[in-house]
Amino acid sequence: MNKAITKAAVFGMAALMLAGCMPTAHKVDVLYNPLAVYRGGSGQITLVTEVAHQEQRASSPSIRWVLGQITDSDGAVRGDVISDYPPQSVIADAMKRELSAAGYRVDQTATRQDRQGRVVVLTAVTVALNEVASLAKLQASCNLVVKVELWNDGQVIKRSEYHSKLSDMAIKDRDVLPQQLFQGALAEIMQQAVPDIIRQFN
Template sequence: MERVKCGLIRVLAMAAIFAGLLGCATPDRRADILYRPAANVTGGSGDLYLVQGVRRPAGESASIQWVLGKVTDDDGKQLANIVTDMAPSSLVLDALNQELKRAGYNVILRDTAPADANKALILKEATILVNDTHTAVKDEVKSTVKIAVEPRRQGTLTGVSAYEAQYSDTGLTDRDHLPADVLQKTLQLLMTRAVPDMVKVLEQK
């Protein structure tokens, strides 16, 4: 009887340790956003072909989760990933689509632009990095977004333009939403810098 009791205690102790280990695991943090336009640019007119020109990875499917960065402790040890359901190029293209419509264009999304298109904008590069430093009392999230675009007028390439924005913030409460909030603000900052320049190039006479 005593031997059975000891065995039961040992099993319960191991179960408690296993449960404790599971409780310490940090789940991946999500950075899903619904982009909110912020550039407030005007001056665009007419049809504008907006093209996804970023090469897609082979085998890409709707079930892929995109890793944008890491959650680490203050010693640099990785605790989890920061993930989203949308590819970086799709996030950027959605932001461009909304901002350029508000600027006055009739935006037409295409895989390729017609050779004789009066105005076209091809997204050539889109990278997003979001990292979160997590401690017991706060989280600090830093985000960087880089893009490169090819504006074209009357089928002629006007040059490749590159833009970059960085943003960071610290949260003491509601920290699970901080990566998404920081990504939203970084993308808005990038669009505020980039879209006025794009419109200027596209509308040059």
């Protein structure tokens, strides 16, 4: 009986320790390092991002963007995975870097103009970066979806949707795992999108 009580007390203390140590927010900011392996681009491209994101960012510079949730091993929500930057701007920055490295001159704007030549429009970005934390390990997953429209001289020439889904676990260096997954998913999206853009515009 005493052993059972002792075990229950130990598990109770462990649960309290986990709840006390569980972060209520984990900030993840990605500084994308371009792969710069794509070639064949030339001339001008306009990259258009969503106006609403830029306006909201400008009106409230202290805003935090929720990318996903932190849960414990029982599924209870303990906090949010957040970023200082909207996912749309992160994707736009990565795409601008890759297209520039491929040989294009990239002009980034908030709206598309009629008869604008070659235009890449980021129509939607969805990211779910979630963490499951326990005393023994951290499990994390990143699901990234990017929708793109390609325009040429005022006409849509292609609509595409690119997907990346990664997951992993860590016992040490837990804080860096979600960022690594986000970076990996972003690189996978670029590997799909950039060669596709080059093929359509050449």
